[in-house]
Each structure stands twice: as C-alpha cells, then as structure tokens.
Amino acid sequence: MKRFRTFATRAVAIAFDDIDTDQIIPARYLTTVDRTGLGGHLFHDWRYGGDGEPMPEFALNRPEAEGARLLIAGRNFGCGSSREHAVWALMDHGFDAVIAPSFADIFRKNALRNGLLPIRVDGEMYTACIEEAASRATFIVDLENSVVTTPARTIPFRIDPFARNCLLEGLDELSYILCHDEAISAFEASNPSGSSIIPPRPARRGR
Amino acid sequence: MPADRPRTLYDKIWDGHVVTEGEGGVSLLYVDLHLVHEVTSPQAFAGLRRRGLKVRARDRTLATADHVTPTRSLNIAAAGELAAKQLRSLEENCEEFGIRLYTMGHKYRGIVHVIGPELGLTQPGQTIVCGDSHTSTHGAFGALAFGIGTTEVEYVLASQCLLERKMGNLRVECEGRLRPGVTSKDLILALISKIGVDGGAGHVIEYAGPAVRRLSMESRMTICNMSIEAGARAGLISPDDTTFEYVAGREFAPKGPEWDRALNRWRTLPSDPGAPFDKTVSLDVSGLEPFISFGTNPSMAIPIRSRIPDPAAIADAVEREQVVRALKYMDLGAGEPVIDQKIDVVFIGSCTNARIEDMREAARIFRGRKVSEGVRALVVPGSEQVRREAESEGLDRVFTEAGAEWRLPGCSMCLGMNGDHLAAGQRSVSTSNRNFEGRQGPGGRTMLGSPLTAAAAAVTGKVTDPRELLRA
Numbered sequence: 001m002k003r004f005r006t007f008a009t010r011a012v013a014i015a016f017d018d019i020d021t022d023q024i025i026p027a028r029y030l031t032t033v034d035r036t037g038l039g040g041h042l043f044h045d046w047r048y049g050g051d052g053e054p055m056p057e058f059a060l061n062r063p064e065a066e067g068a069r070l071l072i073a074g075r076n077f078g079c080g081s082s083r084e085h086a087v088w089a090l091m092d093h094g095f096d097a098v099i100a101p102s103f104a105d106i107f108r109k110n111a112l113r114n115g116l117l118p119i120r121v122d123g124e125m126y127t128a129c130i131e132e133a134a135s136r137a138t139f140i141v142d143l144e145n146s147v148v149t150t151p152a153r154t155i156p157f158r159i160d161p162f163a164r165n166c167l168l169e170g171l172d173e174l175s176y177i178l179c180h181d182e183a184i185s186a187f188e189a190s191n192p193s194g195s196s197i198i199p200p201r202p203a204r205r206g207r
Numbered sequence: 208m209p210a211d212r213p214r215t216l217y218d219k220i221w222d223g224h225v226v227t228e229g230e231g232g233v234s235l236l237y238v239d240l241h242l243v244h245e246v247t248s249p250q251a252f253a254g255l256r257r258r259g260l261k262v263r264a265r266d267r268t269l270a271t272a273d274h275v276t277p278t279r280s281l282n283i284a285a286a287g288e289l290a291a292k293q294l295r296s297l298e299e300n301c302e303e304f305g306i307r308l309y310t311m312g313h314k315y316r317g318i319v320h321v322i323g324p325e326l327g328l329t330q331p332g333q334t335i336v337c338g339d340s341h342t343s344t345h346g347a348f349g350a351l352a353f354g355i356g357t358t359e360v361e362y363v364l365a366s367q368c369l370l371e372r373k374m375g376n377l378r379v380e381c382e383g384r385l386r387p388g389v390t391s392k393d394l395i396l397a398l399i400s401k402i403g404v405d406g407g408a409g410h411v412i413e414y415a416g417p418a419v420r421r422l423s424m425e426s427r428m429t430i431c432n433m434s435i436e437a438g439a440r441a442g443l444i445s446p447d448d449t450t451f452e453y454v455a456g457r458e459f460a461p462k463g464p465e466w467d468r469a470l471n472r473w474r475t476l477p478s479d480p481g482a483p484f485d486k487t488v489s490l491d492v493s494g495l496e497p498f499i500s501f502g503t504n505p506s507m508a509i510p511i512r513s514r515i516p517d518p519a520a521i522a523d524a525v526e527r528e529q530v531v532r533a534l535k536y537m538d539l540g541a542g543e544p545v546i547d548q549k550i551d552v553v554f555i556g557s558c559t560n561a562r563i564e565d566m567r568e569a570a571r572i573f574r575g576r577k578v579s580e581g582v583r584a585l586v587v588p589g590s591e592q593v594r595r596e597a598e599s600e601g602l603d604r605v606f607t608e609a610g611a612e613w614r615l616p617g618c619s620m621c622l623g624m625n626g627d628h629l630a631a632g633q634r635s636v637s638t639s640n641r642n643f644e645g646r647q648g649p650g651g652r653t654m655l656g657s658p659l660t661a662a663a664a665a666v667t668g669k670v671t672d673p674r675e676l677l678r679a
Contacts, residue, residue, distance in 0.1 A: 016532075017525055018404050018504055022643040027622040031275055031289035033249035033296050035357075045645045050631060074525075076405040079438060079504075080643060081622075082340040083247065084356035105374075105408060105440050106340060110356035160372075162233050174258075177366045180227055180235055184368055187226045188264075192472065193239045193333050197459060200265035203305025 001115045003170035006142045007096065009069040011133035014043070014059050019073055020080035021107065025089040027081075038085055039092030060093075070139050072129055073100040075122075078107025087114045097141050099148070101126055112163045113173065117143060119157045128153060143167060213479035215376045216445050217411045220351040220476070224334045226368060236371045239333040239350075241363050242319045243270035243306065245297040246624070247338030251361035252300040262304045264367045269328065270301050270308040273318045275624045278587055278614035281311050286625045304364075315458075317590020317616045320344040320558040324428065325592050327457025331446040331473040336363055341558045341640065342441075343434040347427035348454070349446035349476050351411070354435065375485040377410035377439065381418035383493030388674035390568070391426035392560060392638065392657035394418070395433045396498035396508040398490055404506045407439030410485065413478060414444050418492045424453040425564040432559045433640050436505040445477035497673060500642045500655040501545055502533035507642070508655065509545060511672050517542040536644055537634070537652045545670055548654075552635040553584040553611075553665035554647070555658055557621035560638035561589030565658045566597045570605040572662035572676050578610035579668030585612050585627065587619040611665065623648045636664040 029041040047058050054061045071090065077100040078086060087110045090098070098111070101122035111118045119141070121129060132139070132150045140149040143164060148155040166173060214222070226235040241264075248270070255261070262268060272294055277285035283294045294310070301308035309316040315326060320341050323329040329345045335352035336342060338360040345352035359369055379398060385391075399406070412434050419427065427444050434442030444450075451470060454460050461469040496510035507530070509515070515534065518541055521527040534541055539548065555561070555569050566588060578584045586606045588594040594616055597603055603613045620627040621639035623646070629635055631650025638661050639646075642653040656664070659673035666676070 017529060020504070020641075020643045022622075022641065022646050026645055026649070027624050028628075028649075030246050031287070031293050031624065033253070033293060035250050045649050050650065076408065076438065079404055080340065080435075080641060082338060082354035082356055084250075084338075084358060087356070102405065102408065104405070104438060106354055106356065106435075110358065113356065113358040160231070160233075162229075162231050162370075173370055174362050174365060177235060177362060177368050177370065180368070181366075183227050183235070184237070184263075184366060187237050188367075191237065191239070192223045193330070194461070194465070194469065197240060197328060198266050198269055198307055201305050201307055203261065203265065204303050 001170045001172055004115055004117060004143050004167040006140065006144065007069060008138050008140045010064065010067070010136055011070040011072050011129070011139050012059050012065045012068045013072040013130050013133045015072060015074050015130050017074035018076045018079055021078055021083050021086040022080055024078065024086040025083065030083060030085055035088050036092060038089035039094070042089040042093045064136055067094065069094055069096045070141060071095050071098045072133055073098055075101040077103050079104040082106045084110045087111050087116050091116050099129055112167065115167060117141065117167065119148060121155055121157060125155050129155070213482040215478040215482040215484065216349055216413055216443050216476055217351065217376055218482070220332055220334065221373055223332070232372055233370050234373070235368050237334060238336050238363050238367050238369060239267060240328055240335045241268045242323055242335070242337035243268060243360070244274055244319050244339065245272050245293045246274045247357050248300065248360055249293065249296045250357050251364055252304065254361040255304070255364055260365045262306060262364050265305050267367060268306050268364065270297060270306050271316055271319050271322055272297060272310045274618045274622070276311060276617040277625055278617050278619050278627055281615065283311055290625060314591050317592065318558045318561065318618055320432065321562060321589030321593065324348065324424070325457065325590060327454055327460030330454060330460070330469070331450060332476050336369065340435045341432050343439070344428050344432040344558055346431040346434065346441050346443040347424060348450055349443060351441055351443065353440040374440070375410040377407055377412045378484040378487045379412055379414050380487060380489045381414060381416040382489065382491045383418055384421065385418065385492050385495065388659060388677050389495050389497055390657040390659060391422055391429045393495055393498040394492055395430045396500065396505065396655060397495055399433065399437045399506045400498070400508045401490065402437055402488060404436060404504050405438035407434060407437040410439050412437065412439045412442045414442060419444060420447065423564060424449060425562045428562070429559055433505065436640060446473050497657060497660050499545055499660060499670060501537065501539055502530065503536055503642055503644050505640065505642060505655060507533055511545060511660065511670065513545065515539050515541060515543050515545055546672065548670045549634070550636050550664050550669060551582060551633040552629055553582060553661050554620040554635055554637040554639060555661050556585065556587030556589065556619050557639035558589065559640045560658050561587060561593065563593050563596050565638065566593065566602050569658040569662040570602045572659060572666060572673060573609040573611060574605050576609055576666040578665050582665055582668050584610070584665040585614060585620060587614045588616050590616050609666070620647050622646060636661045636670065
C-alpha cells in the first residue's frame with residue numbers, strides 16, 4: 001500500500017443516502033481475477049444509459065469531475081455486499097478519499113485496507129462541503145493533521161489512530177498480524193472451539 | 208475475566224477468541240472457520256503467492272463454487288467465459304494451496320451459507336468469516352459470523368486471524384407468535400423497515416424472545432442472513448435444543464465423547480440474564496402480515512395488504528426524495544395498493560430462502576396450480592443436498608408440473624452473475640435479500656418476499672396475499 005500524502009483536489013458530490021456497493025460496481029463486473037481495471041465500470045448503471053452512452057447529467061460525467069480525487073456521498077455509503085471491488089473501482093477511477101456522514105461497516109474496513117480514506121463529516125459541515133463542491137472549490141485533504149481545508153473553512157475529522165498510522169506509513173496489516181505468530185500458535189493449542197474441523201487435502205505449496 | 212459480570216453471547220464468543228489485545232482497542236481475533244468462494248478469493252490467493260505464504264489452517268478452510276455457477280448445466284462453460292475462468296481459477300488455487308473444494312458435480316456443493324450449516328461445519332460458539340456479507344446467516348447457530356473483503360480473505364488464509372474492534376450489542380426482542388402464512392422472512396423485513404438499512408450499523412444484533420425460540424433453525428437462518436440489510440455485520444441467536452438437534456449427526460459435527468464435550472461448552476453460550484446491551488428494540492410479531500418490498504433497499508417494505516407510500520406524506524425531505532426515486536425506478540404508483548401489482552418473474556432461491564423448508568413452503572402453493580401465463584418462475588435449491596432431498600420428496604415434480612423451472616444449486620438470480628437475470632423493466636417477486644437497483648439484472652425491478660409470497664405471485668401473475676391460496 002502506498003503512503004497516504006496530503007493532496008489538493010476538486011470534489012464530486014453524489015450525495016444520496018444508502019448508496020450500495022451494487023451501484024458502485026454492479027455484480028456482472030465481478031467476474032475478474034484481478035484488482036485493476038474496474039474504474040471504467042464505477043457507478044456503471046448510473047453513469048451509462050442502456051445504449052452504453054454516458055448520461056450527461058450524472059455527476060461523474062460532468063466536465064468539472066475530471067481529475068477529482070475526492071467523492072462526497074450520502075449517509076451509510078457502501079452498504080450491502082462486502083465486495084472489495086467497490087473500493088478498487090473507486091480507486092482505479094482516481095478517488096483517494098470519500099466524505100460521507102457515515103459509512104457501512106464492511107466498506108469502511110475495505111477502504112482502509114486499500115488506502116482509500118473514509119472521512120466522516122455530518123451536519124452543517126457536510127452541507128457546506130456539498131455547496132463548496134458545487135462551486136468547484138479546492139479541497140485539501142490532510143490526514144496527518146486529520147483535517148480537510150477548503151477556501152471557506154477548516155473541517156477536522158476523527159479517525160482510528162491505528163488506521164491512520166497504517167495509511168500514513170503505507171503499512172500492511174498482514175505484516176503486523178504475522179508478527180504475532182507465536183501468540184496465534186499458543187491460541188491454537190488451547191482453542192475453546194476445539195481443533196481441526198475439516199480433514200485437509202495435500203497442498204502443492206508450503207510445508 | 209470476572210465470572211460474576213453478566214455477558215452477552217457476543218461478549219462470550221469475542222472473549223474466547225481474542226489472541227492478543229492490541230493498542231487502542233484493536234484486537235487480534237482468531238477465526239475458527241473460513242469459507243471461500245470463487246468471486247472474492249482470486250486476488251487473495253494471488254496475494255499469498257506474491258508474498259510466498261501458505262494457508263495457515265487448511266483444516267479450518269473450505270471452498271465451494273456458488274456465485275457464478277450455471278444452473279442449467281454442470282458444464283462451467285455454460286455461465287460464460289469470464290465466469291468459467293473464475294471457476295477454473297478457484298480449482299487451481301484450492302489444488303495449489305491444499306484447500307478442500309466442492310466444485311461442480313460434487314455431492315456437497317452449494318451456496319456457501321447453505322452448506323456450512325447442513326454439513327455441520329457451522330457450530331455454536333465459533334468465529335466464522337467469508338468474503339460475503341451474508342455470512343451473518345451462520346449466526347443462527349450462536350456463532351459470530353461476518354462478511355469480510357478480499358484483503359481480509361488473504362489475511363485469514365495467511366494467519367487465521369483478523370484485526371478487529373469490538374462492536375456494540377443490539378438486542379432485538381421478538382414477542383408473540385407468527386400467524387399461519389407469516390414467516391421469518393416477513394419478520395426480518397418488518398424489522399428492517401422499522402430500524403432502517405443502517406439501524407444495526409456498528410453493532411452485532413442478537414435476536415431473542417419467545418417468537419425466535421419457536422422458530423426452526425432454517426427460519427432462524429433467514430433472519431440472521433438479513434442482519435447485514437439492517438447494517439449489522441453479524442446477527443446472533445443463542446443456541447438451544449433446536450440448535451443442538453439440528454447439528455447432531457451431520458458430516459463434520461463432533462461425534463461420541465467429543466459431542467458431549469461440545470454440548471457442555473455450547474450450553475454455556477447463551478447471554479446471561481442481565482447482560483448489558485447498548486440498544487434494545489422490541490417487535491411484537493403477533494400482528495404481522497406477510498411483508499413485501501416496494502422500493503430499492505430492503506427497508507422499503509410494507510405489509511402486503513397496505514398501500515405503497517405516498518412521498519407527499521413523508522415529512523423528512525431526504526427520505527421523501529429516496530422514495531420518489533425508488534418508485535420511479537420500480538414503476539410503482541404512490542398510494543396504490545401493493546396487492547395486484549403485475550409481475551413478470553418469480554425467483555425462489557438464494558442463501559436467504561433456498562433450504563428444504565423453503566422448497567416445501569413454495570410447493571404448498573404450487574401443488575395443483577399452474578404458473579400464470581407470461582410469468583417465468585425459477586426454483587433454485589441452495590445446495591446439492593437440498594436438491595436431492597427435494598427430489599426425493601417429489602417437490603421438483605410439483606414445481607415442473609406447475610410450469611416452474613427446477614434448476615441446479617447456486618446463487619443464480621439473487622445477483623445475476625451466472626446468466627440467470629431479469630431483463631430491463633421486468634418486475635420480480637424474489638425470495639432473495641436485496642432489491643437494490645439492477646441487483647437481479649440491469650433495469651430489473653425486485654420485490655422481496657417469502658417463498659409463500661413469491662410462489663403465490665407466480666401462480667397469479669401479480670402480488671398476492673399467500674394466505675388466500677393457503678386457505679383455498
């Protein structure tokens with residue numbers, strides 16, 4: 001994962017509540033074995049008509065959306081399916097952060113694991129963000145100081161210190177987890193749920 | 208852990224699986240059972256390969272093919288080139304890493320959340336994860352089960368652990384008794400319409416109360432399955448004799464002295480009297496009618512004998528706008544009765560409602576009747592075991608004689624990845640879990656209901672109160 005660095009950008013608002021991951025990336029594009037190349041299908045069925053032509057009124061298709069790295073969405077963003085493809089599609093399209101009043105639990109975790117910053121903003125500050133996005137203001141997203149700055153205001157946000165550190169350092173949680181190998185083995189020796197469940201088959205890889 | 212502090216079922220499973228407690232409330236949590244399928248795992252296996260890692264606990268990992276599998280033929284090519292590539296990739300990955308796989312043709316293959324319970328893999332007190340949000344289904348056994356993304360699938364394959372922060376406890380107290388023709392699917396739709404699609408966010412839901420105690424394991428699974436539609440990653444039901452009787456004797460269930468030890472352990476799991484919950488919601492189920500969804504998320508559901516909401520009567524501006532958009536998408540008129548709305552397709556299947564009891568319920572309606580002219584009805588069993596059982600009971604003939612299609616097991620039209628999907632503009636009544644825009648196919652319009660409600664719509668060609676057909 002690359003280190004998260006402060007950036008300046010315009011913002012695109014798709015400010016509906018309860019945007020589910022089926023809208024972010026429809027299921028028919030999940031038949032891939034790669035993480036890349038999903039950006040073209042981001043919000044596919046809102047972005048393109050049945051004839052495959054872009055819908056001119058949809059926010060992502062407007063000229064001012066070009067190059068924007070910040071998405072502003074509504075409450076409970078990313079609800080529904082756990083598909084990480086939703087995060088991959090957002091990032092492949094070029095988004096590095098999302099502002100919303102709240103995020104669905106699984107989506108938020110997937111976002112953090114990939115370096116997409118979920119920024120929780122609600123109330124008047126949230127309304128102001130949408131207004132400023134409409135007036136094409138420049139947003140500065142600064143994770144180090146946990147603050148988003150626009151020409152008109154400074155918007156502090158809260159983030160789990162552990163997640164923040166992982167993003168800033170570009171740290172992979174798996175390396176951290178694997179450091180606990182001894183503790184995991186010790187747990188396995190006394191797991192209250194008992195030992196082996198499934199008779200395994202031989203592996204070609206590994207021990 | 209002081210023994211005198213009353214704990215919830217969730218607290219007990221959590222406490223029993225913390226490997227290490229880290230800084231800032233982030234704990235390393237051990238995973239007892241990891242279920243894997245073809246759609247959310249290829250990138251995780253690629254990650255292991257890139258890092259040169261192996262699968263840590265092959266005896267706690269099981270894979271099945273379900274999401275993109277064809278339902279007309281065992282030939283994987285029938286689902287299309289990309290789907291076939293994904294299935295071959297799962298087979299290669301499982302062979303390389305030594306993971307037991309139930310692929311096309313295997314007698315135990317089926318939807319991941321149907322086969323875990325029916326094989327006795329799902330057991331009380333476990334932690335269970337899968338790269339699929341409906342992993343919450345397994346919570347019906349008193350197991351802490353939740354969906355994860357693909358990066359976390361890789362973490363669990365490599366370490367059998369996840370970094371987790373403890374969630375809140377939300378108790379849903381279900382009083383009363385469901386009336387005939389009203390099912391656990393109606394109960395969960397009623398609850399989601401009450402608390403909303405993020406009503407359970409940040410929490411694990413425990414479903415409790417006499418109405419839940421009376422339910423069969425399969426009905427309980429339907430409820431826990433849709434916890435995620437209320438925003439809760441996991442739903443739980445304290446295990447009881449109904450649970451133990453269901454698990455006993457199944458393929459991977461403990462046997463002999465191990466069974467006795469397991470049972471003693473499982474009996475300690477239910478939430479202690481007085482255990483603190485962060486939130487409690489009450490639902491009296493005695494007056495419930497069959498529920499059906501009218502909109503584009505599962506909270507937009509109403510009793511089948513009521514009218515489609517009129518946005519003009521909704522005070523909250525955001526909610527009003529949402530309903531306006533939903534009705535436009537669904538092509539339904541504000542204030543009209545939902546009864547008698549015309550439908551094109553019926554889908555009976557999915558991890559929500561494709562178990563043997565669901566098949567029997569649907570057959571009660573189909574028996575001696577015909578699918579309405581112009582309606583297409585698909586019945587897709589949840590697993591090969593469900594398919595065989597249904598066929599041994601003659602249910603497949605009930606469906607086919609009525610003019611419904613009896614298919615091979617898989618996720619099928621719940622999400623339309625395998626070629627089974629709605630055409631643009633078609634309206635379905637579906638026993639699945641999501642009515643999101645385009646969920647069953649681009650431009651498709653989904654109305655969620657129970658197997659009884661779906662079968663009733665199939666034979667009349669319109670939204671129908673199934674109780675009328677049960678009486679007839």
